[in-house]
Amino acid sequence: GQNIDQPTEMTATEGAIVQINCTYQTSGFNGLFWYQQHAGEAPTFLSYNVLDGLEEKGRFSSFLSRSKGYSYLLLKELQMKDSASYLCAAPDSWGKLQFGAGTQVVVTP
Amino acid sequence: KAGVTQTPRYLIKTRGQQVTLSCSPISGHRSVSWYQQTPGQGLQFLFEYFSETQRNKGNFPGRFSGRQFSNSRSEMNVSTLELGDSALYLCASSFPSGGPGANVLTFGAGSRLTVL
Numbered sequence: 001g002q003n004i005d006q007p008t009e010m011t012a013t014e015g016a017i018v019q020i021n022c023t024y025q026t027s028g029f030n031g032l033f034w035y036q037q038h039a040g041e042a043p044t045f046l047s048y049n050v051l052d053g054l055e056e057k058g059r060f061s062s063f064l065s066r067s068k069g070y071s072y073l074l075l076k077e078l079q080m081k082d083s084a085s086y087l088c089a090a091p092d093s094w095g096k097l098q099f100g101a102g103t104q105v106v107v108t109p
Numbered sequence: 110k111a112g113v114t115q116t117p118r119y120l121i122k123t124r125g126q127q128v129t130l131s132c133s134p135i136s137g138h139r140s141v142s143w144y145q146q147t148p149g150q151g152l153q154f155l156f157e158y159f160s161e162t163q164r165n166k167g168n169f170p171g172r173f174s175g176r177q178f179s180n181s182r183s184e185m186n187v188s189t190l191e192l193g194d195s196a197l198y199l200c201a202s203s204f205p206s207g208g209p210g211a212n213v214l215t216f217g218a219g220s221r222l223t224v225l
């Protein structure tokens with residue numbers, strides 16, 4: 001089965017850094033995804049990690065530790081437009097992409 | 110290129126009715142997945158179709174069904190609607206490489222269903 005946990009909400013100020021943690025338990029491992037979803041919009045792909053370590057993409061970075069079943073998404077130099085829900089997701093052994101409940105990030109001025 | 114298109118965007122039905130939602134994937138994408146999104150449950154996997162065959166199915170009752178056509182367009186149907194079926198139904202398509210890239214889903218804007 002699949003169990004993906006992430007915090008419900010995080011608040012941070014513009015220009016700050018926020019780290020969204022995700023822990024997962026999977027029957028097989030085929031990578032870890034992060035998606036961003038603005039209110040009323042479709043989720044959009046942010047990052048994919050299949051090997052341990054940090055993947056950096058501009059202001060966003062994603063980290064994976066397979067031995068610990070742990071990932072985080074790091075958002076640097078926060079902007080108001082980063083206010084959104086961030087979804088951690090992992091494929092199960094059948095290839096179905098299972099999502100966590102999402103972390104609502106609120107960026108304040 | 111055009112993204113994933115879902116129709117209708119909004120609809121209101123009453124209990125007991127049935128509804129059909131449509132999804133046109135990105136050109137060249139042959140895998141289509143459907144998800145239900147509610148505030149309480151988040152994104153829940155419904156089913157996935159590939160080359161007109163259902164490849165995966167989530168834990169939803171038989172009232173939820175789908176199909177895929179030869180042009181990769183997909184429809185999902187919910188019969189005997191219940192109040193709890195009110196949700197955003199998201200369709201996503203992916204490139205069927207069979208490797209990790211196969212799971213990079215591109216979502217449509219969704220169909221918001223309200224059941225009264």
